[in-house]
Amino acid sequence: MASCDLMIAGGTVLVSASPPVVLEHAAVAVVGAAVADVGPEPEVASRWTTRSVIDATEAVISPGFVDAHVHLAAPGGYGQRGYTRGVTAGPFAGGGKGEGMTPLVGGMVNRPAHHDAVRAVAAVRLAAMLRCGYTGVVDAGGPGAQAVAEAAEWIGIRAAVGPSLADVWHDETGRFGRRMDIESILTRAAVELDWLAEHDVSTLQPIISAAGTQTSSDELLSGVAALAADRGLGVHVPVTYALRP
Structure with a gap:
């Protein structure tokens, strides 16, 4: 023994x-x-x-698996936000206001992304994770799911990747409302999911994400659920953010 x-x-x-x-x-x-x-x-x-x-x-x-919550397709950070040490609550843990955080999330998942740039940035991040002992990652949302999947396959890390959707957030005046057309968002997501299904790699798991209950309308959440059910996929949804009123 x-x-x-x-x-x-x-x-x-x-x-x-x-x-x-x-x-x-x-x-x-x-x-x-x-x-x-x-x-x-x-x-x-x-x-x-x-x-x-x-x-x-x-x-x-879950031996050998670490869910490293990270937005792999957010090169440089949306809005050029810096990373600083602090002793107070972070923006998503009670330190951020809704009118500031919802456009950050909505913009991150909807802004155009250059395929090669996203793939290069994601590959560097994934390689660093693998070197530090992370053997798997769930992409927490962002544009460029295909580029992230290609980077994960190249690096050899297990990854759950897919489109992340948001349609409602605050505008620059602080007014909350729908900013994206639901049908076009779901159509774009279906195209990405079809590509992931055809790109059958054992280390990749297609998923679909809603960027959050604050940035996804009930109609969009229903559409996400329907896409997931139709394709037999898992759904990644941050249920809530701890935001100050």
Whole structure:
């Protein structure tokens, strides 16, 4: 019987494979920084001894997968916003006002994107993630889904990628309303999803995203749900942003 540094036991294990594998009442053995064994808890426990055990009962374990929330197709940041250290709440965690944040999100997912530029920027970011131990990423939204998918395939990282949609946000006067035509947005999304379906790569998972409940109308959310159901896809929707009134 071998010795491992950590055993995570009793949970539901999601193995990032194609197709995905779900193991109930399973365990994961970890040696150093590497996943050494995955399987039903009794079998893993019979193969390994350890002094450190995490009880994962009623929890989900996803070995080798990190959901790195990032907007891969936002080269340089929309609006040239800088990144600074701070001790107060971030703009999406209570420190931002709606009239400032909704146009940032709406503009980010709807602005034109140069295919080659997005692919180059996304490739650099994905390579850095892979080097730091991230083995998978869910693109949190932005333009250029095809370019992001090409970059992920080239780098060799597992990625959930797809169009991200928004149709309502505040204008420069602070007035909230619809800024994009729903039919044209959904048509564009369908074209991107068709491309992703035809570009069948085991490390890529097509998804469709709504940029947020504050920036997607009920009609658009219904359209997103219909597209996802028609294609059997997962949906990525930030349910809410913590915004100051």
